[in-house]
Amino acid sequence: MGERLPRVAVWGFVVLVLAGVLASVPGALATSTPTYTLLGYVEQPGTGLPVVSGVAVDLISSATHQVYTTTTITGSSGQFNFSSAGNAGTLAPG
Numbered sequence: 001m002g003e004r005l006p007r008v009a010v011w012g013f014v015v016l017v018l019a020g021v022l023a024s025v026p027g028a029l030a031t032s033t034p035t036y037t038l039l040g041y042v043e044q045p046g047t048g049l050p051v052v053s054g055v056a057v058d059l060i061s062s063a064t065h066q067v068y069t070t071t072t073i074t075g076s077s078g079q080f081n082f083s084s085a086g087n088a089g090t091l092a093p094g
Contacts, residue, residue: 036084036091050078
């Protein structure tokens with residue numbers, strides 16, 4: 001019986017620590033907001049060459065018909081991006 005008491009105490013401590021960790025997870029998940037980013041490239045029709053920087057790119061949601069606008073990135077060979085943290089606040093998957 002003398003050996004069982006320390007073992008029970010250790011398991012009790014493990015359960016308390018685990019319960020504390022698990023209790024903090026829902027609060028952490030509720031306060032974090034995911035950031036969604038859509039990255040793409042624009043090419044000139046018929047040539048396959050990238051467009052120059054500064055060209056406007058529109059993204060239109062087929063679900064809400066909301067229009068997001070950005071421009072191609074300087075020095076990136078036609079690259080553009082939309083981000084829910086930047087120019088597309090309501091951007092989300094689905």
